[in-house]
Amino acid sequence: MAELKVTAIKEGTVIDHIPAGKGLKVIEILHLNRPNGGALLLASNVHSKKLGKKDIVKVEGRFLSEEEVNKIALIAPTATVNIVRDYKVSEKFKVEVPDEITGILRCANPNCVSNHEYTVSKFYVVSREPLKVRCHYCERTMEEDEILRNL
């Protein structure tokens, strides 16, 4: 099978090794699809030696910081990030689960105040492997499957 060709970008960020099917969610979490943003490319179900199948997201004209990219660590722990300048990869890093997760995760506890009042959700990472987080408000912990259902 011929390798899928995706236009190389001049300047911007390439997020590679996203688990297949999670590319759209990555775009959503990082707000890459703003109407006034740079060109955005999503490649889905790309063949990968490491993952079998993967998604790739490319965004032109935006350089994502490590901190920003770590927001996707919960759904795409395998992702690697390439910062491209003048068609060349100038920086490369792997995502890491941050100590605190703010704003992107919903608490699974239906009686948690964060699901009823205006708040920005906040979770503390209790353990990375296996992934476990504690809600700043109700103090309940969530494990991987619950986290994925509430992203």
Add this chain to the structure above:
Amino acid sequence: MEWKGRDVISIRDFSKEDIEFVLNVAERLEAELNEKGSLDYAKGKILATLFFEPSTRTRLSFESAMHRLGGSVIGFSSASSTSVKKGESLADTIKTVEQYSDVIVIRHSMEGAARLAAEVAEIPVINAGDGSNQHPTQTLLDLYTIKRAFGKIDGLTIGLLGDLKYGRTVHSLAEALAFYNVELYLISPELLRMPKHIIEELQEKGVKVHETSDLEGTIPGLDVLYVTRIQRERFPDEQEYLKVKGSYQVNCEVLKNAKETLKVMHPLPRVDEIHPEVDKSKHALYFRQVFSGVPVRMALLGLTLGVL
């Protein structure tokens, strides 16, 4: 640690030093109160008690504590009498009430409500129970009661009895006891065992933990027996519930092999898990425990107000 302006939301926010400090201040205030009858540290200060969910005991205890400190109290005892009913957000209620008061005590049916209130308010907020999550002043008064009765907490063997699976009070107490050198007996029916993650946490902190269903066999080794209620709705059928209820009632017969010095505690209200015949025995500490709520809450109010 700066106490003035501090919020009291969760026992998780407390270090052992914090706990010891509060217990020492409470002890000092209790002695001063006995000597002088009333104090005036909080003169001119106003406590707002916001009980979105009713809890008469806890509210009275806080109000008594504030009055004993010489301060005054405003507030409400159920959400039905407030603008919450009209759809006002918790944040707006808090921002309004803080214009009238110097410290807020909140009880709410939602987990995390006190944490949110503390984030919104400029003045200190004390959690008097947020749903099934935390009730830190209960934990502190439990520790205070034990310390006053034995002069120490280290070295004691403590039994926690009842609903250890869902009981918020016993979870927090166990976690706080983990700061001390204690041995814990977790006595409950199979169905209501303490959650594994709490037991693991206790063991990691070096607490010797034993799980058992046998109350009578465990009693002779205990210094403290902390009793909590077992609720009917936890059981799939009535028969099972009645069996369990019967085998965990603390009465004089059950206590006959106890140490002379054993103390029985209960967060109250009780239903029939402790027989009234125990009230007059030297083992009963539960009314003393209720009293302890006042000096402990005086200490927390005074410290967070910065008036001590």
